[in-house]
Amino acid sequence: MIYTTEIPHLEQGVRSAVTLGKFDGLHRGHQKLIHCISEKRREDCRAVVFTFDVSPRSYILKVPPKFLLTYEERRELAEERGVDILAECPFTEELMHMEPEQFVKEYLVERLHAEYLAVGPDFRFGHKREGNPQMLQKLGKEYGFTVEIVEKEKDGSRDISSTYIREELEKGNMEKVNGLLGYTYFTRGEIVHGRQLGRTIGVPTANLIPPEIKKLPPNGVYITKSLINGKIYEGITNVGYKPTVRENFLGVETYLFCCNENLYGQEAEVRFYQYLRPEKKFDSLEDLKKQLNQDVETGRAFFQK
Ligand SMILES: Cc1cc2nc3c(=O)[nH]c(=O)nc-3n(C[C@H](O)[C@H](O)[C@H](O)COP(=O)(O)O)c2cc1C
Ligand SMILES: Nc1ncnc2c1ncn2[C@@H]1O[C@H](COP(=O)(O)OP(=O)(O)O)[C@@H](O)[C@H]1O
Numbered sequence: 001m002i003y004t005t006e007i008p009h010l011e012q013g014v015r016s017a018v019t020l021g022k023f024d025g026l027h028r029g030h031q032k033l034i035h036c037i038s039e040k041r042r043e044d045c046r047a048v049v050f051t052f053d054v055s056p057r058s059y060i061l062k063v064p065p066k067f068l069l070t071y072e073e074r075r076e077l078a079e080e081r082g083v084d085i086l087a088e089c090p091f092t093e094e095l096m097h098m099e100p101e102q103f104v105k106e107y108l109v110e111r112l113h114a115e116y117l118a119v120g121p122d123f124r125f126g127h128k129r130e131g132n133p134q135m136l137q138k139l140g141k142e143y144g145f146t147v148e149i150v151e152k153e154k155d156g157s158r159d160i161s162s163t164y165i166r167e168e169l170e171k172g173n174m175e176k177v178n179g180l181l182g183y184t185y186f187t188r189g190e191i192v193h194g195r196q197l198g199r200t201i202g203v204p205t206a207n208l209i210p211p212e213i214k215k216l217p218p219n220g221v222y223i224t225k226s227l228i229n230g231k232i233y234e235g236i237t238n239v240g241y242k243p244t245v246r247e248n249f250l251g252v253e254t255y256l257f258c259c260n261e262n263l264y265g266q267e268a269e270v271r272f273y274q275y276l277r278p279e280k281k282f283d284s285l286e287d288l289k290k291q292l293n294q295d296v297e298t299g300r301a302f303f304q305k
Pocket of ligand 2: 194195196197199200203205206207255256257258259260261262263264
């Protein structure tokens with residue numbers, strides 16, 4: 001897959017099937033759009049995902065953005081789904097104020113040689129969000145591309161969207177989040193040293209510091225699986241600041257049920273299956289240990305089912 005932060009310019013004779021949007025999470029709705037473009041792949045036709053490098057809303061509001069997928073994670077998932085080119089274009093003033101027809105002509109036609117577009121019914125683009133799927137269809141007749149308006153993937157009566165998934169993630173409803181995503185929500189990082197207290201209470205924990213932009217479920221304890229060095233480990237994970245020992249950074253730390261290896265320096269992907277309880281401040285490490293033993297039992301029972 002080609003990844004670029006510029007507007008791609010395809011060579012002559014090569015055409016494209018394009019989908020456009022923010023694609024945070026690459027959820028089941030996004031996957032449906034990607035399926036549409038990847039079906040059009042040929043020797044001389046590329047599947048292109050055209051997206052922006054900062055969520056337009058957070059750019060305007062100037063709040064530090066949190067995403068369901070980091071840019072790197074999104075790249076990897078897009079590649080797995082059969083995308084040839086992922087263009088993460090800077091969301092510049094120029095792009096923000098571009099007239100819809102100019103965007104179509106300069107970017108989609110002249111640079112991408114688009115022959116096919118897949119968009120959702122609520123897709124909007126260009127200055128004042130005046131561009132819409134019907135307008136794309138009209139312009140397609142003029143410039144020679146077809147536009148498929150792809151029905152939204154639904155969960156019951158509600159459209160699947162990044163907003164819906166964020167809402168459920170904020171509630172810690174991992175079963176719902178994972179169902180909407182079509183994969184298990186995860187975060188990644190390198191396993192780093194903690195205070196080495198874990199081993200003293202019989203519960204060593206692999207600590208990782210999640211990426212700044214990654215949106216996490218609420219602080220608390222989760223049943224998880226961790227992918228480390230190609231192996232899957234079942235375990236339980238605490239997300240938070242460990243109030244009992246007063247950590248000063250937000251960590252994701254996991255006790256792996258069947259592991260006694262030295263894991264420092266390894267990359268881990270922690271996948272969240274179920275929320276167990278909120279993070280608590282205990283009066284002593286002994287009390288914490290009692291609670292941890294209970295959590296371990298709950299976690300093991302979950303995987304035995
Ligand atoms: C499953 C799990 C649940 C945890 N729950 C809590 C908690 O509720 N409150 C808390 O202060 N720390 C909690 N912790 C964090 C422990 O305080 C921490 O693992 C211990 O102090 C060891 O820290 P260290 O890795 O820096 O040595 C939890 C850790 C795990 C793995
Ligand atoms: N079952 C296990 N679960 C998690 N980490 C383990 C396990 N067995 C061994 N380890 C190793 O022990 C380390 C955690 O021990 P711990 O005493 O909690 O130290 P730290 O505070 O540095 O995390 C992990 O980083 C890993 O290298």
